Amino acid sequence: MKVLVVGANGKIGRQLVKLLAEEKHHQVRAMVRKEEQMEKMKQLGAEPVLADLSGRVQDIAEAARGCDAVVFTAGSGGHTGADQTILIDLDGAVKTVEATKLAGIDRFVMVSAIGANKREKWSDKIKHYHAAKYYADEALKASGLNYTIVRPGALLDSEGSGKISAAEELDRGSIPRADVAQVLAVVLDEPNTYRRSFDLVSGDTAITDALKYL
Numbered sequence: 001m002k003v004l005v006v007g008a009n010g011k012i013g014r015q016l017v018k019l020l021a022e023e024k025h026h027q028v029r030a031m032v033r034k035e036e037q038m039e040k041m042k043q044l045g046a047e048p049v050l051a052d053l054s055g056r057v058q059d060i061a062e063a064a065r066g067c068d069a070v071v072f073t074a075g076s077g078g079h080t081g082a083d084q085t086i087l088i089d090l091d092g093a094v095k096t097v098e099a100t101k102l103a104g105i106d107r108f109v110m111v112s113a114i115g116a117n118k119r120e121k122w123s124d125k126i127k128h129y130h131a132a133k134y135y136a137d138e139a140l141k142a143s144g145l146n147y148t149i150v151r152p153g154a155l156l157d158s159e160g161s162g163k164i165s166a167a168e169e170l171d172r173g174s175i176p177r178a179d180v181a182q183v184l185a186v187v188l189d190e191p192n193t194y195r196r197s198f199d200l201v202s203g204d205t206a207i208t209d210a211l212k213y214l
């Protein structure tokens with residue numbers, strides 16, 4: 001499967017790009033927004049492509065053309081304002097969904113956030129972020145694409161354990177980005193996750209088993 005990673009230069013994105021490049025049955029195209037990021041993507045084994053989520057849907061579609069699946073793991077980050085949350089985490093994600101359809105691709109994996117699917121769980125401090133994730137996920141579900149929405153808990157930079165807990169609804173928790181990247185690589189062609197959404201935190205079950213018996 002040829003996979004476009006959107007947000008490829010991010011902390012999850014880089015780990016996912018590396019994993020997919022190492023897997024024989026996948027090829028990876030890494031979408032980045034700056035020319036100087038392209039060489040790093042080549043070194044990780046990816047085909048780099050330049051496109052910006054603040055740009056046109058048509059340009060994102062061009063970046064995706066020829067791929068079989070898209071993974072969205074971009075985000076404006078905590079250091080920018082609510083305006084960027086709306087423009088990147090919400091509109092950038094929705095544009096990527098539109099671009100995926102325009103490019104004739106059917107499979108889409110979204111990195112959302114735990115609690116985003118339930119208004120009563122939105123955090124007071126970052127309500128705008130949870131709202132952005134919620135509406136991006138709703139747009140994906142309504143798109144007709146074969147989606148999987150992964151809602152991780154708080155992200156950690158620690159080493160992955162390979163063990164997770166994944167279910168439609170979980171209590172808040174955390175998970176290393178390395179494990180999220182592994183989950184994204186596995187869900188791509190795990191039929192049990194097609195047209196489904198789930199919360200994800202560290203747990204006791206091996207990733208492949210947790211996703212097969214979700």
Ligand SMILES: NC(=O)c1ccc[n+]([C@@H]2O[C@H](COP(=O)([O-])OP(=O)(O)OC[C@H]3O[C@@H](n4cnc5c(N)ncnc54)[C@H](OP(=O)(O)O)[C@@H]3O)[C@@H](O)[C@H]2O)c1
Pocket residue numbers: 006007008009010011012013032033034051052053054072073074075076077088092111112113114151152153154155177
């Ligand atoms: N932090 C948490 O605890 C938490 C919890 C649950 C879910 N999440 C979600 O997990 C995902 C990945 O997290 P992460 O820590 O890997 O994020 P990250 O390191 O901040 O990576 C985000 C990536 O998005 C890219 N990006 C930002 N604006 C863009 C634009 N206009 N066009 C193209 N790309 C753009 C950034 O590009 P540059 O490298 O050029 O800046 C960066 O590579 C995000 O969707 C985040 O919302 C986070």
